[in-house]
Amino acid sequence: MKPFEFISSKPEETIEFSKSLAKLLKAGDVIALEGDLGAGKTTFTKGLALGLEIKKNVNSPTFTIIKEYQGRLPLYHMDVYRVEDSFEDLGFDEYFDGNGVTVVEWAHLIAEQLPEELLTIYLYLGENGSRRLVLEPKGQRYEELCKEILL
Numbered sequence: 001m002k003p004f005e006f007i008s009s010k011p012e013e014t015i016e017f018s019k020s021l022a023k024l025l026k027a028g029d030v031i032a033l034e035g036d037l038g039a040g041k042t043t044f045t046k047g048l049a050l051g052l053e054i055k056k057n058v059n060s061p062t063f064t065i066i067k068e069y070q071g072r073l074p075l076y077h078m079d080v081y082r083v084e085d086s087f088e089d090l091g092f093d094e095y096f097d098g099n100g101v102t103v104v105e106w107a108h109l110i111a112e113q114l115p116e117e118l119l120t121i122y123l124y125l126g127e128n129g130s131r132r133l134v135l136e137p138k139g140q141r142y143e144e145l146c147k148e149i150l151l
């Protein structure tokens with residue numbers, strides 16, 4: 001099967017993309033973001049927040065692992081870069097099973113604690129500020145979501 005891909009040529013395009021994705025999201029949806037430092041994971045999350053009608057600016061404070069924002073649905077923004085023990089239970093489950101959408105930067109660092117079904121998005125740095133976004137759905141819900149957003 002051909003992977004689901006999107007090329008973004010500038011930050012605004014990444015934001016537009018995640019903003020439209022956010023409009024399709026439901027409570028309990030989980031999105032994992034993978035990519036090098038500066039690949040655009042937080043930028044992507046800003047678009048999600050806009051699409052969820054969140055008014056506050058999403059940022060990435062260095063030492064906060066989980067931040068919660070209120071919008072059409074709550075958004076739980078996790079950045080697990082600084083989680084030292086991948087098994088350390090910081091109550092992630094309550095967020096994954098909660099009433100909102102969860103987005104996790106550096107999700108593979110807590111691989112053992114992630115839900116079985118989720119949408120992983122890899123962000124790859126390209127030339128001249130472009131980014132290649134590769135969507136990898138796990139589970140029927142997320143496969144349908146990918147079809148809906150990219151068809």
Ligand SMILES: Nc1ncnc2c1ncn2[C@@H]1O[C@H](COP(=O)(O)OP(=O)(O)OP(=O)(O)O)[C@@H](O)[C@H]1O
Pocket residue numbers: 008009010011012013014035036037038039040041042043044060105129130131
């Ligand atoms: N096409 C693009 N999509 C997203 N961001 C882009 C793009 N082109 C340039 N950028 C810039 O790249 C930077 C991405 O930073 P961002 O904080 O989103 O990355 P990150 O993956 O969250 O990094 P970290 O691993 O440090 O959390 C921003 O300064 C953004 O403006």
Ligand SMILES: [Mg+2]
Pocket residue numbers: 041042043060079105
């Ligand atoms: Mg970030």
